[in-house]
Amino acid sequence: MRFPKNKPSVLLILTAALAVSCGAGRPAEPADLVLTNGAVYTMDAARPRATAVAVAKGKILYVGDDRGALRLGGGSTKVVDLGGKMVLPAFQDSHIHLVTGGIELGLCNLNGLRTKEEVFEKIKAYAAANPGAPWVTGGGWDLPIFPQANPRKEELDALVPDRPAVLSSADGHSAWANSRALELGGVTKDSPDPAGGRIERDPKTGEPTGTLRESAAGLVDERVPELEPGDYIKGLKAGLELANRFGIASIIEASAYPRILDAYAALDRSGELSMRVLASLHVDTGKGTAEVERLARLRDAYRGARLKSTAAKIFVDGVMEPHTAALLEPYLDRPGDRGRPLLEPAAFVGLAAALDAANFQIHVHAIGDRAIRMSLDAFEASGRANGFRDLRHHIAHLELIDPSDIPRFKRLGVAANFQPLWAYADLYITDLTIPILGPGRSRWLYPIGSVAKTGAVIVGGSDWSVSSMNPLEAMQVAVTRRGPDDPPGDAWIPEEKADLETMLRAYTTNGAWLSHDEKDRGSLEPAKAADIVVLDRNLFEIAPSEIGRAKVLLTLLDGREVFRDPSFTIAK
Ligand SMILES: [Zn+2]
Numbered sequence: 025m026r027f028p029k030n031k032p033s034v035l036l037i038l039t040a041a042l043a044v045s046c047g048a049g050r051p052a053e054p055a056d057l058v059l060t061n062g063a064v065y066t067m068d069a070a071r072p073r074a075t076a077v078a079v080a081k082g083k084i085l086y087v088g089d090d091r092g093a094l095r096l097g098g099g100s101t102k103v104v105d106l107g108g109k110m111v112l113p114a115f116q117d118s119h120i121h122l123v124t125g126g127i128e129l130g131l132c133n134l135n136g137l138r139t140k141e142e143v144f145e146k147i148k149a150y151a152a153a154n155p156g157a158p159w160v161t162g163g164g165w166d167l168p169i170f171p172q173a174n175p176r177k178e179e180l181d182a183l184v185p186d187r188p189a190v191l192s193s194a195d196g197h198s199a200w201a202n203s204r205a206l207e208l209g210g211v212t213k214d215s216p217d218p219a220g221g222r223i224e225r226d227p228k229t230g231e232p233t234g235t236l237r238e239s240a241a242g243l244v245d246e247r248v249p250e251l252e253p254g255d256y257i258k259g260l261k262a263g264l265e266l267a268n269r270f271g272i273a274s275i276i277e278a279s280a281y282p283r284i285l286d287a288y289a290a291l292d293r294s295g296e297l298s299m300r301v302l303a304s305l306h307v308d309t310g311k312g313t314a315e316v317e318r319l320a321r322l323r324d325a326y327r328g329a330r331l332k333s334t335a336a337k338i339f340v341d342g343v344m345e346p347h348t349a350a351l352l353e354p355y356l357d358r359p360g361d362r363g364r365p366l367l368e369p370a371a372f373v374g375l376a377a378a379l380d381a382a383n384f385q386i387h388v389h390a391i392g393d394r395a396i397r398m399s400l401d402a403f404e405a406s407g408r409a410n411g412f413r414d415l416r417h418h419i420a421h422l423e424l425i426d427p428s429d430i431p432r433f434k435r436l437g438v439a440a441n442f443q444p445l446w447a448y449a450d451l452y453i454t455d456l457t458i459p460i461l462g463p464g465r466s467r468w469l470y471p472i473g474s475v476a477k478t479g480a481v482i483v484g485g486s487d488w489s490v491s492s493m494n495p496l497e498a499m500q501v502a503v504t505r506r507g508p509d510d511p512p513g514d515a516w517i518p519e520e521k522a523d524l525e526t527m528l529r530a531y532t533t534n535g536a537w538l539s540h541d542e543k544d545r546g547s548l549e550p551a552k553a554a555d556i557v558v559l560d561r562n563l564f565e566i567a568p569s570e571i572g573r574a575k576v577l578l579t580l581l582d583g584r585e586v587f588r589d590p591s592f593t594i595a596k
Contacts, residue, residue, distance in 0.1 A: 054098025055080045056583060057554075057594075060090040062106035063562045066548040067113050067533045077111060079554040082582035087548050102594050110562045112528065113547055114273035114555035114579055115495045116535025118441050119387075119420045119485025121196075122275055122299075123256055123284045126263030128489050130255075131162030135194060135489055140169050147183045147191070159248050160184045163192030164489060165200065167345045168451035174224050175200045177234030190244045195490050197343045199241035206232055209244035218243065219310075220366045222348070238342050238366075256287035263488075264291075264298050268587040270494050271557035271576040274300035274539060276387065276485065278420065279337050281306045285326040292328040298586040300330045300555075302539045304337035304387040309367045313378040320382055334540070335385040340372065341365050341395035344423055345456040349392030352426060355460045362394065369398050373405045380406035385540075386417040387441075393426040393468070400432045412437065416538055420485065424461065425471055433480035439538055440475045443487045444502035444527065447472060449516040472502055473520040482522070483538050484530040497572035499527040499563075508572045524563060524571070554583035558592070 055078040064074040066087055076093035078086040086093055097103060128135070132150040137143050143165055151160050167173035173193075180189050180202035188205035192198070201209070213230040217223055221240030224233045236244060267275065277284065280303035291297040303326065305319045319336055326333040341363060342348025347355050350365040367375070379386055386403070390396045399419050407413075418439035423446070433440050446452075447470035458466045476482050484502075486493045497508040502522045505515035515521055536546025545553040558578040563571055577592035578585065588594070 053080065054101050055085050055093070055096040056101065058093045058097050058101055058103045059111060059556075059558070060093055060103065060105055062109055062111045062558070063564075064111040064548065065528065067529065068547040068549045074548075077548060077556065079556070079580070079583045082554055082584065084548055084550055084552050084554050086550060104594055106558065108562065109577065110559040110574075111548070112557050112559065113532040113536075113545070114557045114581065115271045115531045116274040116276075116483075116539065116546075117267065117272050117485050117488070117493065117495065117531075118276045118418075118483040118535050118538055119278045119443065120267075120275050120488050120493065121278050121490075122263040122267065122488070123260045123277070123287050125259075125489035126261065126266075127251065127255060127259030128162055128164065129262050130258065132160055132191060133162055133164055134191065135164030137165070138169075143169060144179070144183055147180070147189075151184050151189075157187075159187060159205070160189035161191070161248055163196075163199075164194045165191060166194050166451075167198070168455050173198065173345050173456060174233060174235045177201060177203050177206060177232070180234060188247070190241075190248065192241065195343050197238055197348065198346060199236045199244060201234055201236060201244045205244045205247070206234070208247045211236070211240075211243050215243070220364070222346075237346050238348055251283075253283065253286060256283050257290055260287040260291060261296070266493060268298050268579050268581075269576065270496075271559070271579050271587075272299070272493070272495065273555045273557075273579060273581040273586065274535065274541070274545070275302070276335070276539065277301055277303040278387070278485070278487065279306045280304060280333065282322070285322065285333060288331050289326055289328060292331045297330045298581055300539070300541070300545075300581075301332070302335060303331065303333040304335040305333055307336050307338050307375070307379075309338060309371070309375065312371060313375055315375070316378045316382050316384075319379075319384065323384075334383075335387045336379045337387045337389070338372070338375070339366050339389045340399055341390060341392050343391055344460070345452060347460065349423070350394040350398070351392045351424070352394045352397065353465070356462050357460050363392055365395055365398060369401065372398055372402045376402035377406040377409045380413075380415060380417075381410045383415065385415045388417070388419045389421060390419050391421050391423045393424045393429070393465075396422060396425050397429055400429055400436060400438065403436050403438050404432075407436065416540065418483065418538060421487075422475075423469060424465060425468055425475070427468055427471075427474070430471065430474050431478050433475055434478040439481040439483055439534070440472075441483050441485055441538075442470065442472050442502070442530075443491065443498070444470075444472060444484055444522075445486065445491050445498040445508070446470060447516075447520070448501050448505055448507050448510075450507060453516075467517060469517065471517075471520050472522045476522050476526050481534050481537065482526060482530045483534045484527065494572065495531045496563075496574050499524065499531065500568060500571035502527045503568045503571065506569070510569065512567060512569045524568070528563075554580055556580040
């Protein structure tokens with residue numbers, strides 16, 4: 025064990041003593057765990073740096089220097105010399121589909137595949153390995169792999185000739201079906217596009233080509249046999265394991281419906297929910313304000329030790345690449361077409377005001393500049409109608425923000441929930457987005473830096489399984505505006521870079537605030553929950569292009585180990 029060479033300051037000794045005496049005098053029992061000789065970033069403005077943390081009974085007992093922490097040890101205390109490793113509050117992912125993502129891991133999982141050949145190979149192999157599955161389902165294919173983001177039914181027929189197959193895109197907004205699945209879904213050239221959806225068709229014959237956008241996917245999905253409750257629980261367990269591995273100890277579930285809530289509630293009851301979960305209840309916007317009563321019942325039913333369901337999720341538009349995002353001005357390649365919001369502005373205002381009046385925190389999906397403006401307008405109108413209260417509404421995704429709307433986040437107290445891993449010039453941007461927006465508008469894609477400069481609350485999420493869950497990769501991209509595997513070089517829209525401090529706050533303190541938990545967690549302060557992560561390196565001492573390569577060694581939730589890398593040993 026090493027002691028810091030500097031003598032601790034009087035102030036530190038004093039605060040150490042206070043940390044102990046604030047409770048019930050000297051602790052009756054010693055600390056369970058003492059971490060020393062670390063680069064501790066507390067995310068507490070009053071004391072941002074320390075070298076040691078002591079944990080007892082699931083709470084932080086002490087933050088300060090090594091000597092103060094070691095004084096709290098006893099015979100049963102585990103002491104770890106971190107050798108300069110970084111300690112942070114555990115991460116929060118503020119927009120994630122943990123259960124469905126976990127389920128997908130066990131289906132035909134196409135996430136991360138880069139070429140058509142890889143995708144075809146995987147589908148063929150999955151179908152061969154699962155001959156008894158009545159349907160081939162799953163997904164995760166990347167839109168840019170296929171021309172116009174439009175894979176064809178004939179391709180899937182060749183891979184799965186014997187049964188129906190439907191595979192969702194990585195962003196979840198498109199589905200690729202084979203002929204058998206289209207037939208079962210009753211999708212023919214005479215089928216009209218459903219409200220809020222589009223059937224991609226051959227321009228000459230009108231025949232469906234195999235890709236279904238947004239609600240049109242439901243025509244086929246309805247025919248897929250329902251999953252069992254056990255499948256949801258299995259999926260959640262797989263998702264939890266992965267998330268804990270990435271240092272995540274709290275999440276905002278982005279779109280919860282009863283079967284998903286059942287899975288969270290079951291593991292919460294059994295003590296296996298290794299995560300704090302704020303579930304955003306999926307709103308059927310077609311039902312309008314009649315939904316509020318149903319959601320309030322779900323809010324009451326689904327709450328437990330680590331689960332609360334106090335948010336409502338509204339989808340305002342689709343996504344950019346297949347032209348389903350709602351824009352203020354038309355797509356360049358489709359004169360007059362500026363996309364359609366999934367609900368009318370007046371209906372949105374009415375729904376938002378009713379949810380706000382019922383004390384729901386509103387979590388919105390908005391991609392296009394028109395959808396984002398509609399959301400800000402709806403929050404402004406609800407605030408006017410009900411009074412601006414501290415509900416902490418937020419907008420997720422924020423792909424294209426009109427510059428005139430940027431100051432409104434701070435002004436209205438609306439949090440900006442970015443998915444920073446998307447903020448670099450990948451094929452989605454260069455091939456499918458910039459050509460349909462043009463350079464002028466493209467300047468305002470994912471403007472994290474500009475929103476941060478206004479002082480608005482920035483939070484971060486992965487949207488997993490849409491993209492990798494690793495918060496460190498997302499932070500790296502936000503800081504560099506380059507791909508997670510790219511070497512150092514020119515940033516894409518360098519004005520929109522965010523600094524590391526901002527991104528760490530986004531995934532820790534600001535996340536806790538968004539979940540209304542800031543009094544209990546989110547920073548390393550005595551009496552707060554011991555939700556802690558240890559990284560193998562200090563992010564402030566490495567090149568920004570290396571941030572994503574840092575490894576999580578330990579994740580604690582309420583002081584309990586929910587992930588530990590085998591290389592990291594804790595001896596007694
Ligand atoms: Zn999402």
